Amino acid sequence: IAEILRLNPKPGDSNQVTTKQLQIIPDFHVSNNDGVLILTLNSKNAPELRVSRSYIDMFDHYDKAATKDKKLKEAVQFVKQKLDSAKWFIDAIKQRQQTLLKTMNAIMQYQYEYLLTGDERKMRPMILKDIADKIDMDISTVSRVANSKYVQTEFGTFLLKSFFSEAIQTESGEEVSNKEVKKILEDCIGNEDKRKPLADEKLTDILKERGYNIARRTVAKYREQMNIPVARLRKEL
Known part of the structure; x- marks a missing residue:
């Protein structure tokens, strides 16, 4: 019985894959510049996108043609649709990046002392609603960011969810x-x-x-x- 009492009642826990075993690429970096926290978005996860200049020139060339037969008109319409789709996609990516930065910046401001020192005793109580109200967004939006994004600090790389308590x-x-x-x-x-x-x-x-x-x-x-x-x-x- 003494031996049984020493056994782990949850032996399966030891087989779980932990976050530390995974290769994590942070979405944000927070650095300390003489007591001032600097937030940046990881450029590897947020490459700069732009519409190919050759397609813009192609559209201008077709659109300015003196005469347009049916095929040329169809080509102009096709290229315009693709350009509009590309611009919409780029705008959507930029908006997403702004949402990520707004959310992380609000978290950084809320947990400023902790991120400066790494001292968990400096961590303030913070729930999803606190950040959602601060950036005027839905709690569900903040929740998606908090549960899927990581930030690299001078004290380690953390899931944003870990800043909430x-x-x-x-x-x-x-x-x-x-x-x-x-x-x-x-x-x-x-x-x-x-x-x-x-x-x-x-x-x-x-x-x-x-x-x-x-x-x-x-x-x-x-x-x-x-x-x-x-x-x-x-x-x-």
């Missing part, structure tokens, strides 16, 4: 990100005596001592989200 109110009334609480839990577990690992109840007490009034079930949820096993599975002889 729910707010937790401390005893002093201050609202902090739940990522701050997760960081405290991670540090406590990392520094624990592995012969006597901290149970969720004890972790809850530690958080309460620091001003975070959080239920034990919430502590357990955060621990599981960080892929940290229960105390009995962390015990080392």
Whole structure:
């Protein structure tokens, strides 16, 4: 029974492909220029598009012809349709790029202190609605960007979704990100005596001592989200 208690109740988790195993090409770069954050769109993911000059010249040549037979008129109409389609496509790409930049810029401004320092304790509570309201777009649009785009920072490359977190109110009334609480839990577990690992109840007490009034079930949820096993599975002889 003692051996069974040490087994991982979720053995399949170890076979999952993690983000770290994937080759990620970031969509944005955020750099720190003497305390000022600079945001750029990755040019490899956003090449500059333009209509071929030869097709524009061809259209002008056909369109300005002194006389037009049926075939020439059809050729002019065909080239015009293709040029219009190309311009529409380029405009759509540019609009998409502007949406990406507006969304990422709003996130950067919201999480400015965190992106300057890399300190998770500086991360502010932020939900999709906060960004959607800021850039005057639908929550669904922000959600699509957050769930599929990555940003490269001086502290690593992150999925935009990772910058979003729910707010937790401390005893002093201050609202902090739940990522701050997760960081405290991670540090406590990392520094624990592995012969006597901290149970969720004890972790809850530690958080309460620091001003975070959080239920034990919430502590357990955060621990599981960080892929940290229960105390009995962390015990080392």
